[in-house]
Amino acid sequence: MTSLMIQGAGSNVGKSMLVAGLCRAARRRGLTVAPFKPQNMSNNAAVTADGGEIGRAQALQALACGLEPMVDMNPILLKPETDVGAQVVVQGKRLTTTKARDYAGLKPKLMGAVLDSFARLKAAHDLVIVEGAGSPAEVNLRAGDIANMGFARAADVPVVLAGDIDRGGVIAQIVGTQAVLDPEDAAMISGFLINKFRGDVSLFDDGYKLIETRTGWRGFGTLPWFRQAHLLPAEDALDLGSGRSTGGTVIACLALSRIANFDDLDPLAAEPGVDLVMVTPGQPIPGNAKLVIVPGSKSTRGDLAFLREQGWDIDLAGHVRRGGHVLGICGGYQMLGRTVADPDGIEGTPGTTPGLGLLEVDTVMTPDKRLTRTRATHAPTGLEVTGYEIHIGQTEGADRARPFALIDGQPEGATSANGRVTGSYLHGMFSADAFRAAFLQGLDIAASGQSHAAAVEATLDALADHMEAHLDVQGLLALAR
Numbered sequence: 435m436t437s438l439m440i441q442g443a444g445s446n447v448g449k450s451m452l453v454a455g456l457c458r459a460a461r462r463r464g465l466t467v468a469p470f471k472p473q474n475m476s477n478n479a480a481v482t483a484d485g486g487e488i489g490r491a492q493a494l495q496a497l498a499c500g501l502e503p504m505v506d507m508n509p510i511l512l513k514p515e516t517d518v519g520a521q522v523v524v525q526g527k528r529l530t531t532t533k534a535r536d537y538a539g540l541k542p543k544l545m546g547a548v549l550d551s552f553a554r555l556k557a558a559h560d561l562v563i564v565e566g567a568g569s570p571a572e573v574n575l576r577a578g579d580i581a582n583m584g585f586a587r588a589a590d591v592p593v594v595l596a597g598d599i600d601r602g603g604v605i606a607q608i609v610g611t612q613a614v615l616d617p618e619d620a621a622m623i624s625g626f627l628i629n630k631f632r633g634d635v636s637l638f639d640d641g642y643k644l645i646e647t648r649t650g651w652r653g654f655g656t657l658p659w660f661r662q663a664h665l666l667p668a669e670d671a672l673d674l675g676s677g678r679s680t681g682g683t684v685i686a687c688l689a690l691s692r693i694a695n696f697d698d699l700d701p702l703a704a705e706p707g708v709d710l711v712m713v714t715p716g717q718p719i720p721g722n723a724k725l726v727i728v729p730g731s732k733s734t735r736g737d738l739a740f741l742r743e744q745g746w747d748i749d750l751a752g753h754v755r756r757g758g759h760v761l762g763i764c765g766g767y768q769m770l771g772r773t774v775a776d777p778d779g780i781e782g783t784p785g786t787t788p789g790l791g792l793l794e795v796d797t798v799m800t801p802d803k804r805l806t807r808t809r810a811t812h813a814p815t816g817l818e819v820t821g822y823e824i825h826i827g828q829t830e831g832a833d834r835a836r837p838f839a840l841i842d843g844q845p846e847g848a849t850s851a852n853g854r855v856t857g858s859y860l861h862g863m864f865s866a867d868a869f870r871a872a873f874l875q876g877l878d879i880a881a882s883g884q885s886h887a888a889a890v891e892a893t894l895d896a897l898a899d900h901m902e903a904h905l906d907v908q909g910l911l912a913l914a915r
Contacts, residue, residue, distance in 0.1 A: 436556055436561065436562065436914055436915055437470075437552075437556060437561065437562040437563070437564060437589070437591045437592075437914055437915070438456075438561070438562075438563055438564065438591065438592055438594065438910065438911070438913055438914040439563075439564035439565075439566060439585075439586050439591045439592065439593045439594070440452050440453055440456070440563070440564070440565055440566065440593075440594055440596055441566035441569070441570050441582055441583075441586075441593050441594070441595055441596070441623075442566060442568070442569050442595070442596050442597075442598075443569055443571065443595055443596065443597040443598070443604070443607035443608050443610075443611050443626075444568075444569050444571075444597075444598060444601070444607055445568050445569065446598070447596050447597060447598035447629055447630075448596065448598060448629045448630060449565050449566060449596060450491040450494070450495070450565060450669050451660070451663060451666065451897065452596055452627075452629065452657075452901075453469055453495050453563050453564075453565045454469075454491075454494055454495045454498045454666070454894060454897065455498070455894075455897040455898050455900070455901040456563050456901065456907070456910065456911070457469055457495050457498040457499045457563055458498040458499075458894045458895065458897065458898040459898040459901060459902060459907050459911075460499075460560075460561050460563070460911060461498070461499055461500055462898060463911075465559075465560040465561050466499075466558075466559045466560045466561070467499050467559055467560065467561045467562070467563060468496070468499055468501060468507065468555045468558070468559045468561075468562050468563075469492050469495030469496060469498070469499060469507055469562075469563055469564075469565065470492075470506075470507055470508075470551070470552055470555055470562050470563070470564045470565070471489060471491070471492050471507070471508045471564065471565040471566075471567065472508075472509065472510060472548045472552070472564070472567070472580050472581050472585045473509075473510040473511075473512065473544075473548070473567050473580055473581040474488075474489035474491070474492065474508050474510070474511050474512070474567060475511075475512040475513075475514065475520070475567065476489045476490065476491070476511070476512075476513070476669065477513050477514060477692060477693065477694035477695070477732045478490040478491075478669060478694065478695055478696055478697060479511065479513070479523075479694070479695060479824060480492070480493035480503050480697075480822075481805060481806065481807055481822040481823075481824055482502070482503045482504055482505050482526060483502050483503070483504075483807065484504075484505065484526070485526070485805055485806060486505035486523075486525065486526015486527060486805070487505075487511060487523055487526055487805060487824060488503055488504075488505055488507055488508035488511060488526065489508045489511055489669075490667060490669060490695075490697055491565070491669045492507045492508040492565075493667075494666060494667050494890075495507070495563075495565075497890065497891075497894065498894050498898075505525045505526030505551070506525070506551035506552075506554050506555055507551075507555070509524065509525050509544075509547050509548050509550075509551040509552075510522070510523070510524060510544050510547065510548060510580065511523040512537075513694075513732055514692065514732065515531065515692070515732050515733055515781070515782075516733070516736070516782075519531060519532060519533045519534065520532065520534070520537070521732075522537070522540065522544075524544065524547050525547055525551060528803065538575075538577070538578055539578075541578040541579070541580050542578045544580055545580050545584070545585075545588065548580050548585060549588060549589060552564075552585075552589055561911070561914055564585075564586075564591055566581060566582045566585075566586075566593075567581035567582065568581065568582070569582070569611065570582040570583045570593075570595075570611065570615060570619065571610065571611040571614055571615070573614050573615065573616070576616070576619075583615070583616075583619040583622060586619075586622045587618070587619065587622060590915070591622075591915075592622065592623075592624045592913045592914065592915060593622045593623045593624060594623070594624060594625050594626065594627060594654060594910060594913065595608060595611060595623055595625070595626045595627075595651070596626070596627050596628075596629050597626065597627075597628050597629065598629055598630050599628050599629065599630055599631050599638065599656075600629075600630035600631070600632065600659070604628060604641070605641050605644060605645055608626050608645050608649065608651075609645060609648045609649060612648075612649045612651075623651060624651070624652065624913050625651050625652035625653060625654050625910075625913070626645060626649070626651050626652075626653055626654065627653065627654040627655055627656070627657065627905060627910075628642065628653075628655070628656040628657065629657050630657070630659050631656050631657065631658045631659060632658070632659045635656050635658060635904075638656060642656060652909075654905055654906045654909055654910050655904055655905035655906050656904065657900070657901060657904050657905055658900075658904060660896075660897060660900050662893050662896055662897070663897075664703065664704075665704055665889060665890070665893040666890060666893050666894070666897070667697050667700045667890070668696075668697075668699075668700060668703075681709065682705070682706065682707040682708045682709040682879070683707060683708060683709065683724050683877070683878075683879045684709045684711055684720050684722050684723045684724060685702055685708050685709070685710050685711070685723065685724060685725045685726075685727065686710075686711045686712075686713050686719055686720050686723040686725070686726045686727070687699055687710065687711070687712055687713065687726070687727040687729055688713050688719075688726070688727070688728055688729065688741065688746055688766075689712045689713060689714045689715070690728075690729060690731050690737040690740060690741065690765075691715075691733075691736070691737055691740045692731045692732040692733040692736060692737050692740075693729050693730065693731060693737075694729070694730040694731055694732045694764070694765065695729075695730040695763075695764065695824060695861045696729050696730065697861065697862060698727070698729065698730075698763055698861055698862060698863065698864055699727070699729070699864075700864075700865075700886075701864040701865055701870055701886040702864055702870075704884075704886065704889060705870075705874065705879075705881065705882055705884075706882050707874070707879050707880045707881065707882065708874070708879060711723070713746070715740075715744055716744065717744075718745070718749055719746060719749035719750065719753060723753065723758060724758065724759065724877050724878075724879065725758070725759045725760070725761060725877055726750060726753055726758065726759070726760050726761075727760075727761050727762075727763065727766065728741075728750075728760065728761070728762040728763070728766030728767075728769055728770060729763055729764075729765070729766050730763055730764035730765045730766060730824075730825075730861065731764070731765030731766065731769075732765075733765075733781050733782065734765040734768045734769060734774050734781065734797075734799075734827070735774055735776060735781055735782065735785075735787040736781070736782060737765065737769070738769050738774065738787050738789065738790075739787070741769065741790075747790055750790060750792065751790075751792075754792060754854060754855065757854070758854065759854045759855070759856075759877060760792060760854065760855045760856070761856050761857075761858075762793075762855075762856070762857040762858075763857075763858060763859075763860075763861060763863075764823075764824070764825050764858075764859050764861060765825070766857070767793075767829065767847065767848075767857030767858055767859060768789070768797040768827055768829060768857075769789055769790055770789060770790050770792045770793040770795075770855060770857050771789040771790075771791075771792075771793050771794075771795040771796055771797055771829065771831065771857070772788070772789050772791055772793075772794065772795065772796050772831070773786050773787070773788060773789055773796045773797070774786065774787045774789055774796075774797045774799070774827075775787075775796070775797065775798045775799065776798075776799040777798070777799075778799070778801065780799045780800075780801055780826060781799060781826075792850065792855045793831070793833045793848050793849075793850055793855055793857055794831045794832040794833040794848075794850070795829050795830060795831030795832075795833050795834060795848050795857070796829070796830060796831050797827045797828065797829045798827065798828055799826055799827045800826055800827060800828055801826065802826065803824070803825065803826050804823045804824070804825055804826070804859075805822075805823070805824050806822065806823050807820075807821075807822045808820070808821055808822055808823050808841060808860055809841075810839035810840060810841045810846060810860060811839060811840045811841075812838070812839050812869055812872075813836075813837045813838060813839055813840055813845075815869070815872050817866070817868050817869045817872055818866060818868070818869070819839055819860060819863050819866050819869050820862065820863075820865065820866055821860045821861050821862030821863050821865065821866075822860075822861050822862055823859050823860060823861065824861060825859050829848070829857075829859075831848065833848035833849060833850055833851070834847075834848045836848065836849035836850075836851075836853075837849070838856055838857065838858040838860070839858065839860060846858060846859065846860065847859065847860070864886075865886050865887070867883075867884070867885050867886060867887075870886070871883060
């Protein structure tokens with residue numbers, strides 16, 4: 435038993451959750467297990483103990499394994515900065531920024547780092563469960579591939595293909611994938627499974643048998659919709675709060691075009707007394723929101739322009755006039771100030787962009803990225819706040835005299851004179867249970883008092899139980915070689 439890879443018949447079929455559940459199931463069998471994703475594209479990054487960054491999904495999978503996140507778990511991380519370009523992070527550190535068209539030429543040079551990281555994990559663990567990216571059916575991207583079949587063949591890892599029945603067309607997803615794959619790639623696939631079924635699973639029996647007949651692949655089961663999925667950290671910001679109105683107090687978050695590191699929202703979304711609303715482009719900020727969060731961004735000046743295009747700057751000003759509260763985190767903190775200057779063009783064209791003017795601070799972008807886990811003290815309450823920082827830029831101004839927190843006795847963040855607008859560079863603050871409860875109570879929102887970490891652990895156990903009940907988990911693990 436060495437490694438097994440879950441690939442998807444499309445994007446967002448639930449690969450990350452499936453891998454997390456398999457990791458927990460393997461761990462409960464007494465195996466030492468680690469997650470691995472050769473290449474991830476996400477601005478939702480986690481900071482590792484050694485000061486690197488990996489995809490947030492791999493951090494959750496590491497938790498399922500009982501491990502600290504490591505850069506080897508996601509050696510290539512692509513962080514989109516524009517519609518056509520992304521920052522390339524290799525084994526936790528920024529390598530370059532490249533356009534999508536040019537990345538194809540870079541991929542063959544990255545396979546060495548991918549295989550090195552994979553080899554280290556294999557040497558240290560009984561089992562490595564690998565997550566693919568997108569779909570191997572994107573055969574136009576097959577040349578130089580390091581994320582799906584290119585990796586599977588280079589590392590000789592058996593593949594199980596997952597299909598998403600909730601979207602419809604799952605038979606075509608799986609049978610069609612086999613039809614377009616190169617025969618040698620198709621030979622790497624040992625079987626398939628169906629994910630996200632709603633209703634009576636037996637209604638799909640004929641479809642399931644048809645897939646087995648057409649492909650010759652072994653089926654490992656049909657997994658019903660996991661209703662507690664929303665209690666796990668979300669990989670996509672738009673999965674937060676989607677269709678789950680609780681009737682609680684509304685906290686609104688702006689779905690910026692380059693939203694980044696939005697794990698700040700997961701503990702809030704899990705609070706029974708909170709109705710977290712993601713405000714998508716074209717929608718106004720809800721007038722009944724108690725708090726509006728301006729989240730992190732991979733492109734602060736670009737998202738300032740995007741924010742204004744939606745009219746959210748006008749909505750925010752009105753929200754504050756009505757006595758509402760605003761919290762800016764990282765890039766959102768920078769946007770709340772008077773100006774954001776980028777004299778060296780680190781995020782794009784050099785220049786200065788007017789901020790929202792809700793905080794008396796100014797930001798200057800600098801080339802050095804601050805990337806660290808952080809333990810702080812919330813200045814108003816004295817409560818401990820833990821999290822991480824992952825940003826460029828330095829922010830100074832009069833409102834820094836009223837900091838959000840203290841880090842080693844030094845002020846961090848800023849608060850407006852009326853106390854209703856706050857900014858901080860500290861991500862993950864709401865994972866601290868006592869602080870989250872006090873923060874919500876300050877907004878007259880009843881806090882549950884629940885432990886966020888314990889809730890995530892319990893949900894991972896429930897996920898593993900769910901998979902054990904409906905899939906041939908033992909058969910899946912037995913495929914590993």
